[in-house]
Amino acid sequence: MASTDIEAPPADQQRRNRRADSSMRQRLARWDLKVSPYAYIAPFFILFALFGLFPIGYTAVISLMDWxxxxxxxxxxxxxxxxxxxxxxxxWVSLRNTFFLLSSIPQLIVATFIAAMLDHHLKAKTFWRMGTLVPYVMMPVAVSLVFSQLFADEYGVFNEWLGYIGIEPIQWHKDVLASHWAIATMVNFRWTGYNALILLAAMQAIPRELYEASAIDGAGKLRRFFSITLPQIRPTAIFVIITATVGGLQIFDEPRMYDTTGDGGADQQWLTTTMYMYNTGWGELNFGRASAIAWLLFLIIVVFGLLNFFLTRRLISSDSSGGK
Known part of the structure; x- marks a missing residue:
């Protein structure tokens, strides 16, 4: 049987097919360029909607009910x-205590100093930088238990040291300011190293040519720090302040574990808003009022978030106008 030859398509048909294939590839490329970024970030928003937005909305409904x-x-x-x-x-007492326990500014000062030291050419610099994270990775309960013994009223280590120099023991759990000082010390111990690494990353992004030029002009280390380092890390410093403040408004573990009862003191000396919410929800089993407390705290945090937004936008606009 004779074989039949398959005729090739005409040249104009081949050109039309190539143009169609090229047009399809271009449309797919444009579609991939427009849609793929949303596909990459979609898992986060899906999980946030399930575990973030839904609880927020559900809590808002419960806050309006006698649950x-x-x-x-x-x-x-x-x-x-x-x-x-x-x-x-x-x-209002818990809100006062929460704001008094905020230690963003001293925490930022110490973190900036540590970051500046780590930014120098140190031997075993990786060891020292990782060492700053040790308090952060420690369990908050363990930190609270250790510091509660250090700040014990009768047999605490600090009171023993004060007794050696003739100072009367401080009532770390009874006095309002003393208890706030002790809890703020625990918070700073855990978070200062973490913030120092964030500031260190900002310092390492500063062009070294600026330091070399200022050194040639005769500027000392202190002058270079205040004239170059601090202005260059200003956006990061604002970020650290705001995040530390928002985290401080949600403080719970340290004051909860500061004594054996976890009630915030006999006269609510260190009762925070989150502790008040927890005691109302799980102690009194009044989820409606606990949800209302949660929403009031949420609104306060939103105010700080908006403050962060406006400060950052104003900072960026001032930097851009100054650079023209």
């Missing part, structure tokens, strides 16, 4: 939970 934990249902009562919380002395 029954047994039946897992509630009766709508409007803003009564918010009115009760705003008229409760414990809420």
């Amino acid at each position: 029954d934990t047994i039946r897992n249902s509630g009766e709508f009562i409007g803003m009564e939970n918010f009115e009760f919380v705003l008229n409760d002395r414990k809420f």
